[in-house]
Amino acid sequence: MKNKYSSVLFSSACLPPVEYFIYLVNSDKIWIENFETYHKQTYRSRYSIYGANGKLTLSIPVTKISGHNTCIKDIKISYLQNWQNIHWKSIESAYNSSPYFLFYRDELFPFFDKKFNFLIEYNHRILELLMELIGIKKEVNYTTDFQKRPLNIIDLRNKISPKNKISSFNFKPYHQVFENKSGFIPNLSIIDLLFNEGPNTENILIIDYLTNGKFEI
Template identity: 35%
Template sequence: MLPSDMTPPALPPPPGPLLTELHYFPCQAFFAALLRAEGELIIEAHETFQKQTYRNRCYIQGANQVLLLTVPVEKARKHVSIKDVRIDTTQRWRAQHWRAVQSAYGKSPFFEFFADEFERVFAKEWEWLYELNRFVLTQCLNLLGLSARITETEHWHADAKGVWDLRSAFQPGQTSSWRHFYQPVVYPQLFGEEFAENLSVLDLLCCEGPHALSLLKQSIRYRN
Protein backbone atom coordinates (compact mmCIF):
# COMPACT_ATOMS: atom_id res chain seq x y z
CA MET A 1 0.00 0.00 0.00
CA LEU A 2 1.25 3.47 -0.89
CA PRO A 3 1.62 6.19 1.76
CA SER A 4 -1.33 8.57 1.79
CA ASP A 5 0.76 11.46 0.47
CA MET A 6 1.89 9.57 -2.60
CA THR A 7 -0.02 9.24 -5.81
CA PRO A 8 -0.18 5.84 -7.49
CA PRO A 9 2.08 5.50 -10.53
CA ALA A 10 0.32 6.29 -13.77
CA LEU A 11 -0.57 3.34 -15.94
CA PRO A 12 1.06 3.17 -19.37
CA PRO A 13 -1.07 4.83 -22.05
CA PRO A 14 -3.16 2.51 -24.21
CA PRO A 15 -1.27 1.22 -27.24
CA GLY A 16 -3.93 2.68 -29.54
CA PRO A 17 -7.32 1.54 -30.83
CA LEU A 18 -7.50 -2.24 -31.08
CA LEU A 19 -7.47 -3.42 -34.69
CA THR A 20 -8.48 -7.04 -35.11
CA GLU A 21 -10.93 -9.36 -36.86
CA LEU A 22 -14.32 -10.59 -35.71
CA HIS A 23 -14.52 -13.92 -33.89
CA TYR A 24 -17.27 -16.40 -33.07
CA PHE A 25 -17.88 -16.08 -29.31
CA PRO A 26 -14.41 -14.57 -28.83
CA CYS A 27 -11.81 -15.84 -26.40
CA GLN A 28 -11.28 -13.96 -23.17
CA ALA A 29 -7.98 -12.43 -24.32
CA PHE A 30 -9.93 -10.59 -27.03
CA PHE A 31 -11.92 -8.69 -24.41
CA ALA A 32 -8.85 -8.08 -22.24
CA ALA A 33 -7.23 -6.45 -25.27
CA LEU A 34 -10.33 -4.33 -25.85
CA LEU A 35 -10.23 -3.17 -22.23
CA ARG A 36 -6.52 -2.39 -22.57
CA ALA A 37 -7.40 -0.25 -25.61
CA GLU A 38 -9.98 1.60 -23.50
CA GLY A 39 -12.90 0.25 -25.52
CA GLU A 40 -11.70 1.50 -28.91
CA LEU A 41 -12.21 -1.26 -31.50
CA ILE A 42 -11.60 -1.18 -35.23
CA ILE A 43 -12.93 -4.29 -36.95
CA GLU A 44 -10.91 -5.52 -39.90
CA ALA A 45 -13.68 -5.73 -42.50
CA HIS A 46 -11.53 -6.24 -45.60
CA GLU A 47 -9.40 -9.25 -44.76
CA THR A 48 -9.54 -12.60 -46.49
CA PHE A 49 -11.08 -15.50 -44.62
CA GLN A 50 -8.66 -17.83 -42.86
CA LYS A 51 -9.65 -21.39 -42.01
CA GLN A 52 -9.13 -23.07 -38.64
CA THR A 53 -9.18 -19.80 -36.72
CA TYR A 54 -11.46 -18.12 -34.22
CA ARG A 55 -13.29 -16.51 -37.11
CA ASN A 56 -15.68 -19.44 -37.20
CA ARG A 57 -14.85 -21.43 -34.06
CA CYS A 58 -14.71 -21.19 -30.29
CA TYR A 59 -13.78 -23.41 -27.36
CA ILE A 60 -15.92 -24.20 -24.32
CA GLN A 61 -15.41 -26.45 -21.29
CA GLY A 62 -17.22 -29.76 -21.68
CA ALA A 63 -17.75 -32.45 -19.06
CA ASN A 64 -14.77 -34.53 -20.19
CA GLN A 65 -12.68 -32.17 -22.28
CA VAL A 66 -12.52 -28.78 -23.92
CA LEU A 67 -15.00 -28.76 -26.80
CA LEU A 68 -14.56 -27.14 -30.19
CA LEU A 69 -17.61 -25.50 -31.76
CA THR A 70 -17.23 -24.70 -35.45
CA VAL A 71 -19.60 -22.73 -37.68
CA PRO A 72 -19.61 -24.57 -41.03
CA VAL A 73 -19.02 -22.37 -44.06
CA GLU A 74 -19.57 -23.03 -47.73
CA LYS A 75 -16.59 -23.87 -49.87
CA ALA A 76 -15.49 -20.88 -51.88
CA ARG A 77 -12.64 -19.68 -54.03
CA LYS A 78 -9.33 -18.93 -52.40
CA HIS A 79 -8.80 -15.49 -50.88
CA VAL A 80 -12.49 -14.85 -50.33
CA SER A 81 -13.35 -11.62 -48.50
CA ILE A 82 -14.55 -12.11 -44.93
CA LYS A 83 -17.83 -10.36 -45.76
CA ASP A 84 -18.48 -12.85 -48.57
CA VAL A 85 -18.19 -15.99 -46.44
CA ARG A 86 -21.51 -17.84 -46.43
CA ILE A 87 -22.54 -20.14 -43.63
CA ASP A 88 -23.45 -23.68 -44.72
CA THR A 89 -27.11 -23.71 -43.75
CA THR A 90 -27.55 -27.34 -44.81
CA GLN A 91 -25.87 -28.39 -41.57
CA ARG A 92 -27.66 -28.29 -38.21
CA TRP A 93 -24.89 -26.41 -36.49
CA ARG A 94 -27.16 -24.01 -34.59
CA ALA A 95 -29.04 -26.79 -32.81
CA GLN A 96 -25.80 -28.68 -32.16
CA HIS A 97 -24.05 -25.65 -30.70
CA TRP A 98 -26.99 -24.70 -28.51
CA ARG A 99 -27.23 -28.25 -27.13
CA ALA A 100 -23.49 -28.24 -26.45
CA VAL A 101 -23.70 -24.92 -24.60
CA GLN A 102 -26.68 -26.14 -22.56
CA SER A 103 -24.92 -29.39 -21.71
CA ALA A 104 -21.68 -27.64 -20.76
CA TYR A 105 -23.14 -24.77 -18.75
CA GLY A 106 -26.72 -25.65 -17.87
CA LYS A 107 -25.72 -26.22 -14.23
CA SER A 108 -23.29 -23.31 -14.01
CA PRO A 109 -24.07 -20.52 -11.51
CA PHE A 110 -25.14 -17.91 -14.04
CA PHE A 111 -26.38 -19.80 -17.09
CA GLU A 112 -30.04 -19.01 -16.41
CA PHE A 113 -29.27 -15.29 -16.28
CA PHE A 114 -27.88 -15.33 -19.82
CA ALA A 115 -29.63 -18.28 -21.48
CA ASP A 116 -32.24 -16.21 -23.34
CA GLU A 117 -29.59 -13.92 -24.82
CA PHE A 118 -27.39 -16.86 -25.81
CA GLU A 119 -30.35 -18.57 -27.45
CA ARG A 120 -31.02 -15.53 -29.62
CA VAL A 121 -27.78 -16.28 -31.44
CA PHE A 122 -28.89 -19.80 -32.32
CA ALA A 123 -32.54 -19.02 -33.04
CA LYS A 124 -31.83 -17.09 -36.23
CA GLU A 125 -30.95 -18.60 -39.60
CA TRP A 126 -27.71 -16.77 -40.43
CA GLU A 127 -26.50 -16.48 -44.00
CA TRP A 128 -23.24 -14.57 -43.59
CA LEU A 129 -20.47 -15.33 -41.09
CA TYR A 130 -19.58 -11.65 -40.71
CA GLU A 131 -23.13 -10.72 -39.69
CA LEU A 132 -23.28 -13.59 -37.21
CA ASN A 133 -20.01 -12.58 -35.58
CA ARG A 134 -20.99 -8.92 -35.42
CA PHE A 135 -24.20 -9.87 -33.61
CA VAL A 136 -22.34 -12.23 -31.27
CA LEU A 137 -19.88 -9.46 -30.39
CA THR A 138 -22.72 -7.07 -29.55
CA GLN A 139 -24.36 -9.70 -27.35
CA CYS A 140 -21.14 -10.46 -25.50
CA LEU A 141 -20.37 -6.80 -24.88
CA ASN A 142 -23.86 -6.23 -23.52
CA LEU A 143 -23.68 -9.25 -21.22
CA LEU A 144 -20.28 -8.20 -19.92
CA GLY A 145 -21.44 -4.62 -19.42
CA LEU A 146 -18.49 -3.44 -21.52
CA SER A 147 -18.94 -0.22 -23.48
CA ALA A 148 -17.06 -0.07 -26.77
CA ARG A 149 -16.71 2.40 -29.62
CA ILE A 150 -16.67 0.27 -32.75
CA THR A 151 -15.76 1.20 -36.30
CA GLU A 152 -14.73 -0.81 -39.36
CA THR A 153 -11.80 -0.48 -41.70
CA GLU A 154 -12.58 1.13 -45.05
CA HIS A 155 -9.72 -0.56 -46.89
CA TRP A 156 -7.11 -3.22 -46.30
CA HIS A 157 -3.76 -1.91 -45.07
CA ALA A 158 -1.07 -4.46 -44.40
CA ASP A 159 0.87 -1.99 -42.26
CA ALA A 160 -1.75 -0.06 -40.32
CA LYS A 161 -0.49 3.03 -38.50
CA GLY A 162 -1.63 4.55 -35.21
CA VAL A 163 -3.41 1.42 -34.00
CA TRP A 164 -2.72 -1.62 -31.85
CA ASP A 165 -2.63 -4.18 -34.63
CA LEU A 166 -3.66 -7.59 -33.31
CA ARG A 167 -5.01 -8.95 -36.57
CA SER A 168 -4.57 -12.72 -36.59
CA ALA A 169 -2.88 -12.50 -33.18
CA PHE A 170 -5.54 -14.64 -31.52
CA GLN A 171 -4.94 -18.17 -32.72
CA PRO A 172 -6.26 -21.43 -31.22
CA GLY A 173 -3.58 -23.19 -29.24
CA GLN A 174 -1.13 -20.28 -29.35
CA THR A 175 -0.41 -18.12 -26.31
CA SER A 176 2.69 -16.15 -27.28
CA SER A 177 0.71 -13.44 -29.07
CA TRP A 178 -1.31 -12.42 -26.01
CA ARG A 179 0.84 -13.27 -23.00
CA HIS A 180 2.33 -9.77 -22.98
CA PHE A 181 -1.01 -8.12 -22.25
CA TYR A 182 -3.20 -10.86 -20.77
CA GLN A 183 -2.61 -13.14 -17.79
CA PRO A 184 -5.75 -15.19 -17.06
CA VAL A 185 -7.15 -14.95 -13.56
CA VAL A 186 -8.11 -18.42 -12.32
CA TYR A 187 -11.81 -18.84 -11.50
CA PRO A 188 -13.88 -21.93 -10.58
CA GLN A 189 -14.89 -23.86 -13.70
CA LEU A 190 -17.60 -26.48 -13.78
CA PHE A 191 -15.45 -29.33 -15.11
CA GLY A 192 -11.84 -30.40 -15.21
CA GLU A 193 -9.13 -30.73 -12.58
CA GLU A 194 -6.88 -28.15 -14.22
CA PHE A 195 -7.92 -24.64 -15.15
CA ALA A 196 -8.57 -24.28 -18.89
CA GLU A 197 -7.39 -20.79 -19.77
CA ASN A 198 -8.61 -18.38 -22.41
CA LEU A 199 -11.74 -20.26 -23.40
CA SER A 200 -14.63 -18.49 -25.06
CA VAL A 201 -16.09 -15.66 -23.03
CA LEU A 202 -19.13 -17.94 -22.72
CA ASP A 203 -17.24 -19.87 -20.05
CA LEU A 204 -16.39 -16.78 -18.03
CA LEU A 205 -19.92 -15.39 -18.23
CA CYS A 206 -21.56 -18.64 -17.15
CA CYS A 207 -19.14 -19.24 -14.29
CA GLU A 208 -18.70 -15.68 -13.00
CA GLY A 209 -21.72 -13.72 -14.24
CA PRO A 210 -21.57 -10.08 -13.12
CA HIS A 211 -18.00 -10.56 -11.90
CA ALA A 212 -16.75 -11.46 -15.41
CA LEU A 213 -15.79 -7.92 -16.38
CA SER A 214 -13.90 -7.40 -13.14
CA LEU A 215 -11.87 -10.57 -13.71
CA LEU A 216 -11.02 -9.44 -17.24
CA LYS A 217 -9.78 -6.13 -15.88
CA GLN A 218 -7.65 -7.96 -13.32
CA SER A 219 -6.14 -10.09 -16.08
CA ILE A 220 -4.67 -7.17 -18.03
CA ARG A 221 -0.90 -6.82 -18.00
CA TYR A 222 0.03 -3.16 -18.39
CA ARG A 223 3.30 -3.65 -20.17
CA ASN A 224 3.88 -2.10 -23.58
Protein backbone atom coordinates in the same frame (compact mmCIF):
# COMPACT_ATOMS: atom_id res chain seq x y z
CA MET B 1 -3.46 1.95 -13.29
CA LYS B 2 -1.39 0.91 -16.30
CA ASN B 3 -1.99 2.83 -19.50
CA LYS B 4 -4.61 1.39 -21.81
CA TYR B 5 -4.03 0.59 -25.46
CA SER B 6 -5.07 3.35 -27.85
CA SER B 7 -6.43 2.05 -31.17
CA VAL B 8 -6.55 -1.72 -31.61
CA LEU B 9 -7.48 -3.69 -34.74
CA PHE B 10 -9.13 -7.09 -34.23
CA SER B 11 -10.22 -9.79 -36.63
CA SER B 12 -13.90 -10.64 -36.71
CA ALA B 13 -14.46 -13.47 -34.23
CA CYS B 14 -17.20 -15.87 -33.25
CA LEU B 15 -17.70 -15.96 -29.44
CA PRO B 16 -14.12 -14.70 -28.98
CA PRO B 17 -11.70 -16.05 -26.36
CA VAL B 18 -10.97 -14.31 -23.06
CA GLU B 19 -7.68 -12.99 -24.48
CA TYR B 20 -9.61 -11.05 -27.16
CA PHE B 21 -11.78 -9.40 -24.52
CA ILE B 22 -8.81 -8.51 -22.28
CA TYR B 23 -7.45 -6.38 -25.11
CA LEU B 24 -10.90 -5.10 -26.03
CA VAL B 25 -11.94 -3.94 -22.56
CA ASN B 26 -8.57 -2.22 -22.08
CA SER B 27 -8.51 -0.40 -25.44
CA ASP B 28 -9.61 3.17 -26.08
CA LYS B 29 -10.68 2.66 -29.70
CA ILE B 30 -11.82 -0.65 -31.18
CA TRP B 31 -11.62 -1.59 -34.85
CA ILE B 32 -12.85 -4.81 -36.47
CA GLU B 33 -11.44 -5.94 -39.84
CA ASN B 34 -14.08 -6.30 -42.56
CA PHE B 35 -11.94 -6.70 -45.67
CA GLU B 36 -9.22 -9.27 -45.02
CA THR B 37 -9.06 -12.65 -46.73
CA TYR B 38 -10.85 -15.29 -44.68
CA HIS B 39 -8.57 -17.59 -42.68
CA LYS B 40 -9.86 -21.04 -41.75
CA GLN B 41 -9.24 -22.77 -38.41
CA THR B 42 -9.19 -19.46 -36.55
CA TYR B 43 -11.47 -17.67 -34.11
CA ARG B 44 -13.26 -16.12 -37.08
CA SER B 45 -15.49 -19.19 -37.20
CA ARG B 46 -14.60 -21.32 -34.18
CA TYR B 47 -14.59 -21.14 -30.40
CA SER B 48 -13.85 -23.41 -27.45
CA ILE B 49 -15.86 -24.25 -24.35
CA TYR B 50 -15.29 -26.45 -21.29
CA GLY B 51 -17.17 -29.71 -21.78
CA ALA B 52 -17.47 -32.72 -19.50
CA ASN B 53 -14.40 -34.25 -21.17
CA GLY B 54 -12.31 -31.09 -21.25
CA LYS B 55 -11.79 -28.48 -23.95
CA LEU B 56 -14.35 -28.74 -26.75
CA THR B 57 -13.91 -26.76 -29.97
CA LEU B 58 -16.97 -25.90 -32.05
CA SER B 59 -16.86 -24.58 -35.62
CA ILE B 60 -19.40 -22.77 -37.77
CA PRO B 61 -19.46 -24.29 -41.28
CA VAL B 62 -19.04 -21.71 -44.03
CA THR B 63 -19.20 -21.36 -47.80
CA LYS B 64 -16.36 -19.58 -49.61
CA ILE B 65 -17.65 -18.16 -52.88
CA SER B 66 -14.14 -17.36 -54.19
CA GLY B 67 -12.25 -20.28 -52.71
CA HIS B 68 -9.24 -19.45 -50.57
CA ASN B 69 -9.31 -15.81 -51.67
CA THR B 70 -12.76 -14.99 -50.32
CA CYS B 71 -13.02 -11.76 -48.35
CA ILE B 72 -14.29 -12.17 -44.79
CA LYS B 73 -17.31 -9.97 -45.56
CA ASP B 74 -18.38 -12.39 -48.32
CA ILE B 75 -18.18 -15.58 -46.27
CA LYS B 76 -21.60 -17.18 -45.96
CA ILE B 77 -22.73 -19.51 -43.20
CA SER B 78 -23.67 -23.01 -44.34
CA TYR B 79 -26.78 -24.69 -42.96
CA LEU B 80 -26.40 -28.03 -44.73
CA GLN B 81 -26.00 -29.50 -41.25
CA ASN B 82 -27.88 -28.36 -38.17
CA TRP B 83 -24.80 -26.94 -36.48
CA GLN B 84 -26.85 -24.48 -34.42
CA ASN B 85 -28.65 -27.28 -32.62
CA ILE B 86 -25.39 -29.19 -32.09
CA HIS B 87 -23.64 -26.12 -30.70
CA TRP B 88 -26.49 -25.13 -28.41
CA LYS B 89 -26.84 -28.63 -26.98
CA SER B 90 -23.09 -28.66 -26.33
CA ILE B 91 -23.30 -25.28 -24.58
CA GLU B 92 -26.29 -26.38 -22.50
CA SER B 93 -24.55 -29.59 -21.48
CA ALA B 94 -21.39 -27.70 -20.54
CA TYR B 95 -22.94 -24.79 -18.66
CA ASN B 96 -26.43 -25.75 -17.49
CA SER B 97 -25.14 -26.06 -13.92
CA SER B 98 -22.98 -22.91 -14.04
CA PRO B 99 -24.08 -20.01 -11.79
CA TYR B 100 -25.20 -17.64 -14.55
CA PHE B 101 -26.23 -19.80 -17.51
CA LEU B 102 -29.96 -19.39 -16.87
CA PHE B 103 -29.45 -15.66 -16.43
CA TYR B 104 -27.93 -15.20 -19.90
CA ARG B 105 -29.25 -18.11 -21.95
CA ASP B 106 -32.31 -16.34 -23.39
CA GLU B 107 -30.09 -13.54 -24.69
CA LEU B 108 -27.74 -15.92 -26.50
CA PHE B 109 -30.19 -18.54 -27.74
CA PRO B 110 -31.36 -16.55 -30.82
CA PHE B 111 -27.85 -16.92 -32.25
CA PHE B 112 -28.41 -20.67 -32.28
CA ASP B 113 -31.94 -20.47 -33.66
CA LYS B 114 -32.17 -17.60 -36.15
CA LYS B 115 -30.36 -18.03 -39.46
CA PHE B 116 -27.79 -15.40 -40.39
CA ASN B 117 -26.67 -15.21 -44.00
CA PHE B 118 -23.12 -13.90 -43.56
CA LEU B 119 -20.56 -14.93 -40.94
CA ILE B 120 -19.45 -11.35 -40.37
CA GLU B 121 -23.00 -10.27 -39.54
CA TYR B 122 -23.27 -13.12 -37.04
CA ASN B 123 -19.94 -12.21 -35.45
CA HIS B 124 -20.71 -8.48 -35.28
CA ARG B 125 -24.10 -8.99 -33.71
CA ILE B 126 -22.94 -11.49 -31.11
CA LEU B 127 -19.96 -9.28 -30.20
CA GLU B 128 -22.30 -6.35 -29.59
CA LEU B 129 -24.48 -8.53 -27.36
CA LEU B 130 -21.53 -9.89 -25.39
CA MET B 131 -20.21 -6.39 -24.79
CA GLU B 132 -23.65 -5.33 -23.56
CA LEU B 133 -23.95 -8.33 -21.21
CA ILE B 134 -20.48 -7.71 -19.78
CA GLY B 135 -21.11 -3.99 -19.44
CA ILE B 136 -18.49 -2.75 -21.93
CA LYS B 137 -19.77 0.60 -23.16
CA LYS B 138 -17.52 1.31 -26.12
CA GLU B 139 -18.09 2.06 -29.77
CA VAL B 140 -16.99 -0.60 -32.24
CA ASN B 141 -15.65 0.68 -35.56
CA TYR B 142 -15.40 -1.37 -38.75
CA THR B 143 -12.74 -0.99 -41.44
CA THR B 144 -13.73 0.29 -44.88
CA ASP B 145 -10.75 -1.17 -46.76
CA PHE B 146 -7.86 -3.57 -46.21
CA GLN B 147 -4.44 -2.39 -45.12
CA LYS B 148 -1.70 -4.99 -44.75
CA ARG B 149 0.34 -2.84 -42.36
CA PRO B 150 -1.94 -0.19 -40.87
CA LEU B 151 -0.31 2.80 -39.21
CA ASN B 152 -0.86 4.13 -35.69
CA ILE B 153 -2.84 1.11 -34.57
CA ILE B 154 -2.06 -2.11 -32.73
CA ASP B 155 -2.74 -4.93 -35.19
CA LEU B 156 -4.05 -8.08 -33.50
CA ARG B 157 -5.76 -9.61 -36.53
CA ASN B 158 -3.45 -12.62 -36.61
CA LYS B 159 -1.99 -12.38 -33.12
CA ILE B 160 -5.05 -13.71 -31.33
CA SER B 161 -5.25 -17.17 -32.83
CA PRO B 162 -5.77 -20.76 -31.63
CA LYS B 163 -2.53 -21.52 -33.48
CA ASN B 164 -0.49 -19.21 -31.24
CA LYS B 165 0.82 -20.22 -27.83
CA ILE B 166 -0.33 -18.14 -24.88
CA SER B 167 2.18 -19.33 -22.27
CA SER B 168 3.25 -15.73 -21.55
CA PHE B 169 -0.24 -14.93 -20.28
CA ASN B 170 -1.02 -15.21 -16.61
CA PHE B 171 -4.79 -15.71 -16.67
CA LYS B 172 -6.53 -15.26 -13.34
CA PRO B 173 -8.20 -18.61 -12.48
CA TYR B 174 -11.93 -18.52 -11.90
CA HIS B 175 -14.44 -21.24 -11.05
CA GLN B 176 -15.26 -23.60 -13.93
CA VAL B 177 -17.95 -26.28 -13.80
CA PHE B 178 -15.67 -29.24 -14.57
CA GLU B 179 -12.45 -27.97 -12.98
CA ASN B 180 -12.43 -30.86 -10.50
CA LYS B 181 -11.98 -33.24 -13.46
CA SER B 182 -9.55 -31.39 -15.71
CA GLY B 183 -8.33 -28.38 -13.74
CA PHE B 184 -8.52 -24.76 -14.85
CA ILE B 185 -8.52 -24.29 -18.63
CA PRO B 186 -7.58 -20.72 -19.63
CA ASN B 187 -8.59 -18.64 -22.62
CA LEU B 188 -11.79 -20.40 -23.59
CA SER B 189 -14.64 -18.50 -25.23
CA ILE B 190 -15.76 -15.47 -23.25
CA ILE B 191 -19.04 -17.28 -22.55
CA ASP B 192 -17.15 -19.64 -20.23
CA LEU B 193 -16.15 -16.67 -18.08
CA LEU B 194 -19.56 -15.03 -18.41
CA PHE B 195 -21.57 -18.11 -17.41
CA ASN B 196 -19.31 -18.77 -14.43
CA GLU B 197 -18.67 -15.23 -13.16
CA GLY B 198 -21.58 -13.18 -14.47
CA PRO B 199 -21.39 -9.50 -13.43
CA ASN B 200 -17.79 -9.99 -12.26
CA THR B 201 -16.60 -10.74 -15.82
CA GLU B 202 -15.38 -7.23 -16.63
CA ASN B 203 -13.46 -6.99 -13.34
CA ILE B 204 -11.60 -10.22 -14.12
CA LEU B 205 -10.69 -8.94 -17.60
CA ILE B 206 -9.27 -5.77 -16.05
CA ILE B 207 -7.38 -7.73 -13.38
CA ASP B 208 -5.85 -9.97 -16.08
CA TYR B 209 -4.68 -6.82 -17.86
CA LEU B 210 -3.23 -5.25 -14.71
CA THR B 211 -1.51 -8.51 -13.73
CA ASN B 212 0.18 -8.93 -17.09
CA GLY B 213 0.74 -5.29 -17.96
CA LYS B 214 0.89 -4.45 -21.63
CA PHE B 215 1.06 -7.80 -23.35
CA GLU B 216 3.79 -8.39 -25.90
CA ILE B 217 2.52 -7.64 -29.39
